[in-house]
Amino acid sequence: MTTMPSPHPTTPPDATDHPVRGTRTGRTRRVLTAVLVTLVALLTLSGCARVQAGLAVQPDDTVDGDVVIATPGGAPDGKGPAITVPPELADDVDVAPYSQDGYVGSKITFTGLTFEQVSKLNLLGGVAGGRADLELRRVGGRIAVQGRADLTTVPVDGADVQLRINFPGEVVETNGEPDGGQVNWTFAPGEVGQINASVAATDPNAPSTVGWTLFLGALVVAAAGVAVVLAKRNRNPPVRT
Incomplete structure (x- = not known):
């Protein structure tokens, strides 16, 4: 399978240049169950699949991004995996057809979602969405990221799963591949992929x-x-x- 570059979020080239969209709640713990890993369960249903997510955390602790979920030829019905957006996010999340390099499916795009809103997108993964998770927390002047993607039931040659997150600050520590304020993760089928990062970013509520x-x-x-x-x-x- 040819691995294509991960899709870029539908945000300006520098994701940190977005204006602040308003204040958020205090320094309470907020959980982000990322779209990429909650959709991993689709891989076990469709065999070879492409799941590529690009997220951009903004200075006001909101999230922009897009996610591609597709299978070769749109298996099993020619349209690719079915995507359902929670009703409360219908006005904030756009789902459009995706077709590239023989892969057919959907592309999800969103702008300005809070951590809590993005966590609701785990419904897109169906009942098996709990196979993977991503937790993003604001801890004072840092953003802490932890998670895992369990691909142990996916065929070794059966998936192209990538995650990219842009942060509004310096990446202090990560097990991914850092590139300035961006971190990339590529997950191997048949394994459990860990997601860890610590980013120095000004608390918008300070x-x-x-x-x-x-x-x-x-x-x-x-x-x-x-x-x-x-x-x-x-x-x-x-x-x-």
Whole structure:
């Protein structure tokens, strides 16, 4: 099987250049069950398959991306694996036909989803979606990524499974292949693939240091003004008549 390059997310070339789309909740633990690994179960149903995901984590902890799920000739019915989007995400997720290099299936595209919304896309994997998972957590100034893709039941020559994630910060540690702020994983059929990464990224919910700096600066100026006034009064006491 020819392995094609993974699809690029439908975001501008630099995924970190997106404007912030709004504030999120505090530093609570949020789980991202990635689309790629939750769709791995489809491989056991269709034999040879292509599952390629490109995700871009934005500075405001939202996720953009696209995912291709396809089989040779669109097996088993010529249309490829059936994809069902949860009703609550129908307005946020686009599903379009995909056909390239003899592979036929679907391409899922989404923009600005929260971690929680992306986790709901595990329904696309059906009841067997629990075979794999990806957890993404905000831990202060870092984004921690952990997960696994279990391909032990997939034929050794039967799959092209890739994951690419762009991060808005420096990749500090990973078991994937780092390239600047991007990490790539290629999963081998017949094995369990581990997903780990730690990324230094500013917490969008952290208090702004600019505001505190301006506030402290104003206090210093005010204190200096009071000191000047008091000094003048001490030098030139009022004349008593």
